[in-house]
Amino acid sequence: MKMKFNKKIFVFLGIFAVGVGLGVAGLMLKEKFFPNPSAKVVNVSQADGPLIELKEFLVNLDGGGMLKTEIAIEGVNTKSEEKIKAKELFLRDRIITVLSSKKVSDVRSSQGRDTLKTELAAKLNEVCKDEIKDVLFKSFIYSQ
Numbered sequence: 001m002k003m004k005f006n007k008k009i010f011v012f013l014g015i016f017a018v019g020v021g022l023g024v025a026g027l028m029l030k031e032k033f034f035p036n037p038s039a040k041v042v043n044v045s046q047a048d049g050p051l052i053e054l055k056e057f058l059v060n061l062d063g064g065g066m067l068k069t070e071i072a073i074e075g076v077n078t079k080s081e082e083k084i085k086a087k088e089l090f091l092r093d094r095i096i097t098v099l100s101s102k103k104v105s106d107v108r109s110s111q112g113r114d115t116l117k118t119e120l121a122a123k124l125n126e127v128c129k130d131e132i133k134d135v136l137f138k139s140f141i142y143s144q
Contacts, residue, residue, distance in 0.1 A: 048077075049075035049133050051072045051074055053070070053071075054071050054072070054073065054088070054095070055070075055092075056139075057069050057070070057092075057096060059100045061100065061107070062100065064104070065142060066143050067099055067140075068142075070137070070138035071095065071120075072135075073124065073135055074132070074133045074136065075131055076132070076133045080131040083129075084132065091124055094123050095120060095124070098116075098119060099116075108142070117134070117136075
């Protein structure tokens with residue numbers, strides 16, 4: 001017994017497969033040649049000191065809007081982890097104070113986020129006496 005296959009189905013499946021393949025290839029090429037400037041890859045193995053992950057922050061921005069972020073703090077050496085964890089409540093308060101003083105326009109660009117990281121590191125080092133090497137954003141979402 002012979003089965004009849006409709007040629008339209010094969011044509012449709014062929015066109016569909018080619019379309020999916022081109023879409024995937026296009027996305028891969030786009031990411032290779034035009035990467036997202038706000039997406040930064042951080043290689044954790046390059047960290048010299050310990051990484052201390054803090055719980056999520058959700059703050060109201062100055063002038064309206066909200067910011068939701070997760071932050072990790074890199075200590076200067078292995079001894080700094082204990083000192084940073086002992087002052088975590090004070091560090092969280094300082095982070096909330098700095099973040100809530102920013103406007104949406106301050107955090108919108110990658111340059112603004114880099115400036116914010118530098119300011120946070122300086123303010124946190126005031127609390128921890130130069131035990132913090134870097135501030136890393138694990139996630140960063142804002143709304144107007």
